[in-house]
Structure formats: structure tokens, C-alpha cells
Amino acid sequence: MSVTNSEIAVMFEELADLLEIEGANPFRVRAYRNAARAIADNPKRMTDLLAEGQDLARLPGIGKAIAAKIEAIASTGTLRQLADVKRRIPEAMGRLMHVRGLGPKRVKTLCAALQVRSVEDLQRALRSGRIRELEGFGEKTEKLIAQGLQQVAADERRTSWSVARQIAEPLVDYLRAVEGVRHVTVAGSYRRHRDTVGDLDILVASGKGSQVVQRFVAYEDVVRVVAQGRTRSSVILRSGLQVDLRAVPESSYGAALLYFTGSKAHNIAVRKIAVRRRLKINEYGVFRGDKRVAGKTETEVYAAIGLPFIEPELRENRGEIEAAEANALPDPIQLRHIKGDLHCHTTASDGMQTLGDLAKAAQARGYEYVAVTDHSKRLTVAHGLNVRRLRRQIAAIDRLNEKLDGMVVLKGAEVDILEDGTLDLPNDVLAALDLTVCAIHHRFELSRHKQTERVLRAMDLPCFNVLAHPTGRLLGERAPYEIDLERIMQAARERGCFLEVNAQPQRLDLSDTLCMLAKEIGVKVAVSTDAHRATDLDFMELGIHQARRGWLERTDVINTRSLGSLRRLLGRH
């Protein structure tokens, strides 16, 4: 079994943690962290790139030394340098770095003075009350570490974007009502529309920062104030979510928005360009010497370093800076481009809405079409349709369409891809449909090779249209199954098939980087909600966020097409 990118990335992260505790050159440590991120972000497997004879040192953030280390990991499954440092520094100390309030220096001190080498040791040391007696530590620091330890589990749990929105919106309304507040924006990964957020970063434009901070910490959902200064504060809400607030004067709002939106990697890349131009960018503006030359809007800040505005979803330092410099940024898809939903369930299988409800809900959103795609018979828990029931549904949809004005209900099915690569319903009935949405719902544990062959075989069938939720991941619950999506995407392009961006908040599968891969390979996608009730149609917005993060444009997404054009694409002939 070959090593995955995330496994390689974890090894470099661990190496960085341990070396940092050891006091290694901080730039070397950063290089390992940058490499870990570059590897984790890359949708293509390092092992596959190596097998193709590609030079990994050509990837940004990876040079000759790290490329050689990746090769070693690929061939041996281990990294010698990591094993070496683990002999010098107990492995568990790396995890201590993830306790809020502990960095490399404090971890090192705790180890030297109190023999703290693990989370359990740390708990013991806290109980003994000896931490406060260490030089450079004190009672407050001890308390900070104790709280950090309690939060460790919560910190590892990220919040889905849609849940974060439910928490963020009332807080934003509350802050907008504070006297003197001009603008409030939830920045950070929330504004970049990542599928999950670790915390909320709220930026406020106000001439009276400390007043805003005082009102902020008094918000009814705040259970703990982590930090409180004149312009900046951090709190923990009842939900466990941390919220960081920053207040700046209106004249700095653009620069602060850029800074607080991130990503960190994007900011660093932007500031490096500024340095090359003998400028300095901070959250207050763009400076040439002491003279401020920009800062009120983000557009102004980007312009100061010769770049066009970059959409927040693109700010991950995944090539957007280079694209901006070359004036080749994508024009990301928007919600208003969507003309219909291609994956929806009704009460015929496991949905909560009738056929009529679904049609009405789709029409209310101004759609030209909506596809009914109930489950096939293997999925008995979802009351999947057999041939007889599917034929009955087809007839019912025909009758409904005769009555509908201005919208068409498409006949479809979400068909199980069986283990042998056949589909769960026979060809003749599938041929009577407008489209099929095919998916894996069992045997997730097959080897990468077998899983890939399974889908490729299914895709050879003429009635296969869209591969639904292509990795099967459930955020925070279930990892993606092993599958070679690069091969699948190539095969899909050759056969006229498509991949889905499933807009369910816990799926959002394809992921952002896999959307980028789809675009690179040239296979188009469907952004679909997998709706089980009428309100689920609103998940479309989340799918659009993900598609935008994956650089997808209107023409990359098939359900931006008018009905006639869509039908031609689904024909496969």
C-alpha cells in the first residue's frame, strides 16, 4: 500500500514541531511546514508523481532536500531524519506544541525543568503547582496552559461553515448596533468559504476600538474572555467556537480586511511582493518608508503592488498570486449562474418531500429544471427503487411535467455502483431516464486499485452520467475512500461523464483542490445539493463556494447550461 499525501504531510509537520522544540533554524522549520502544506494541498499523489518520473523539486516550497526525503518516504514508508529527532526528543512533546499557550520554548523549559514529555506529564505538573515557580512562568501562565489543555480536544474539532454562519450572523448584527461602528465583516477562513472553520475572525471599522471591544466581550454568548486589548480581543462562545475581534479605523479597513481574511500563506506571498517593491504591508496600510500609500480598500492595497483584486475564495497561495500577476485570474462561478439542481430525493426513497413539493421548491428558486434522483434498490435502508417503482415514478414525472409551466422535472436515479462495477438497475430502465447519478454506498474499504477499477467499469456503461460524491468523505466523520481520482477524471472526460460537487454541508465532495484537478484535467462537474427536503435546495450556495475555491468558472459547471444544452451533454452519443 502506497503512502498518501496526508501521511507524508503529517511526517513533515511532526519533524517541524520536534525540530522547533530542539531550537533548530526557524527558517528550516518553516520550510518543512510549507512543504507539508504544499504536499497536503496537492491533489496528485506524491507517489504517483514519482512513478511518472516527475521532479518533485519543481513543486513550489519543495527543493532538492525535501524532494529526496519524499522519495525516501515513498520507498521505505519512513523518514530517517524524523526517527533521528525522535531519539533526541520524545515524540509526544510534539503534541504539546498544539496546546494553546505552549510554544517551542515553553515546551522545552517544561521538559528540562519538570521532565514533562507528554500530555499526561503536563496534567501532573499542573496539579503539582510547580509550573508557576519556573522562571518566566507565573500563575497566569499556569492557568493559561490548564485552559489550553482543556481546549485541546475542542480545537481539533472544526465547525462546518454553515453552522459557523448560524453563530456569526447574530453576532455581526449585535456588533453593527454598537455606536460608532461603520463596517463589520467576518473575515478569516469563513470569508474564504472554506468547508469548515476553526474560529471566527471578525473585523470592525470604528473610530472607538476599545468601546467595540468592551461591547464584544459583553455579548451574551461569551463564556470566557481569552484576551482583551484596546483594538483586539478573543473570546470563547457557548458553542465552544473561538471568536477573534479586531477593530481598526475606517481608513485602514481594506488593509485590515486583507490581513484578517488571510490565508496566512496568501498574506505572506503578498507581503513578499511588497518587500520586492520596497513597500511594507501591515494591517494599517501599504507604506513606502513612513508614508502610507494605500489601505482603505482591498482593491487599493492589491493595486499598490500591481495586482488586481483577488476573490477571497482564491486566497490560499495556490497559484492565485502568479495568476493575478499574469492577469489570468479565473472568473469564478456565481450562484446566479445555476439553472437547476441535478441530485434530489423524494419520499419515494429517503427524501422528506413529495415530487410536487420538490418541483415547487425548484420553481421558487427560478430554476429551469430539477432532477429527481431517488436511490436504487440495493440501498434498502433508503427504500431504494426497483425497476417497477422507478417506472411508476417515471410515469408520475411525465404527468407532472404536462402541468408545469416554465420548468421541467428531469427523470433520474442515484444508482449504486456495485462492487463488480455494474450498476444496481438494468440498462433498459436507466436508458429511459434523462440522467443517472452514480455513487458508491458500500464496500468503502476496497483497495485503491479495486475501487478505481470498480468506478471505471461502471463509467464504461453508456447510461453513466455523473459520479456523485466522488470520495465519499464526511467532514469530521469519515475519511475519503482510497481511489485514483486523476484516472477517474481522465476517463470521465474521455467518456463524456461528469463528477459531482455535492453541496451537503458535511460532504462538499469534490473538495476544493479536487475541483482544481478537475479543471486541469478538463472534466466538467455538476454542483448538486442531494436535497432530501425542500429547504436543502439552499445548500447550492455551499457547493458554489467550494467550486469557487476550486477555481471553477461558469463554463466548467454543467448545471449552468440551459435545458437544451444540458440534454446534449447528457446524451453521451
Added chain:
DNA sequence: GCCGTTTTCGGCCCGACTGTTTTCAGTCG
């Protein structure tokens, strides 16, 4: 350890907040 519009050496983003300090180190984002 990476990288190159001061290019193979010598840099590497930048500032706020806190605690324990009398001027700053550590951590965080």
C-alpha cells in the same frame, strides 16, 4: 531548507497582547 526583477548567498511577513518583566520574550494569528 527554499529561493531568485539586489539570483548561488543571504535573506526569509508583521504586529498585538500577555505575563513577567523594568525592556522583552513568547505566543498567536
